[in-house]
Amino acid sequence: MKKIVKKPVIAVGPFHPLQEEMEFFQLTVDGEIVTDIDMRLSYNHRGIEKISESLQFDQVPFLISRICGICSASHPLAYVQAAEEIADIKPPERALYVRTIINELERIHSHILWVGLAGHFIGYDTVFMWAWKYREPVLDLLEEITGNRNNYGNVKIGGCREDIPNEIKPRILKELDEIEKKMDMLTKAVLDDPVLHARLKGVGILSKADAIKYAVVGPTARGSGVDIDVRRDDPYAVYSDLDWNVITQPEGDVFAKAVVRLLETFESIKMVRQALKKLPDGPVTIEVKEIPPGEAVGHVEAPRGETFHYVRSDGGNRPVRHKVRAPSYVNVPSFKASCIGEKIADVTITLAAVDPCYSCTERVAAVDSRSNVIHDYENLLRLSREKTEKIKEGKK
């Protein structure tokens, strides 16, 4: 009889100390080398798109800022832009500036957070403690502006809920100088550290071709030399009025992604500074009567990449369809390209390098738990057609 040799499989998850969220990885290994990787997600699926259809247009931003706690300014902004496009509303100039400032502050704290976690994953806790310490002032600023450390709930259709009072502008600028100084120190320390070089360079390479093939977005793409950024390619808010650069790195390894994120924080600080200086006077909100029937998409460059919201209205007070596509949804499958052939010890940091956010991603799950078939698009299409056939026959 033929003996079947099973390859050893290492299971990681769903609760494990590496990341805070539930996810389940199966690593097929050959000695130390990973030969295949399988992911099971959907532990975090909460049915947000469905809940969103039961809320009024004005309530939805509060729900979707809770899609993900770290991108809690980007998701509502994308939704609000879609709704504003349907209703053909132009929010006041000052509101656009406030939105930009909050989104960039969010990017700063999210990128610093990632640098810290990356340090933690490779066992370099000094970086972790430093980074998170320097992140606190950013959260304090956000708390001062919006009233909450995360989940700001500040954008609404037609403007912003809270204004940035002119009195606190000098304080924000001063705080930004502090943050920039500390980030400068951290960046130099991280980028010059021989340990980090040895640990991150040449690890988990996602080539440019693969990056395009998997259609990755955000810093993951820019770290592989793909020059995309929604803020420049399809400007929203006031990004087209500000002077800033898109950071790209050609290497595609984890180090390149770290460089992209670290340098982007400086661009963000620059943008917040310019936006504060240019902040025009005036109201931050206009009255919105109703959302007419129609459909639109809004997209925003979240800290992890492009987030995309589709909204359809039938003229009532609730969206009839709201579709969310978060950046991690396209970034996570790129593990297939970047992890295979790596050592097990390097997989953790490779997985972490795209800064995956499962609570964002888990919108739809089609898994048959008994036979372990994950229905792909073709399969679902076939099932759907078969069902239609059956119904047709039954009706005849």
Place this chain on the structure above:
Amino acid sequence: MSWKIWSLKKSPWVFHVNTGACNNCDIEIVNLLTPKFDVERFGIKLVGSPRHADALLVTGVVTRQAAPRLQEVYRQTSKPCVVFAIGACACDKGIFHNGYHVVGPVDKIIKEIDPNAIIAYVPGCPPKPEAMISGVVKALSTL
């Protein structure tokens, strides 16, 4: 006071369980370890396995997929184990209360397997790290 309770109060080791949270409560929990709050100086330590834990910090709404796993994690802890429901989601499902994939809240799921479980609630969305520290201190002082 038994020595077990005494040691639990002296230095509670906590395990963090995410059951479908938005990541925010989790980030704030990790924040507790970092220099600004640094709960390790009070003896509170985040551990990597439920078998080492005296307390569970549970965040999130408890999705259908997560419920059996949360119960499994709870079974693995040594008793007495204090369960902290962190955030509006964990306390009463918060904004996701009518989601079709949400079966929580946390106390309901834990009480299904252990009706006498000790459960503490820290509301907020997300609760401030200070609120979490205060919640832990209050819950432990009632033991």
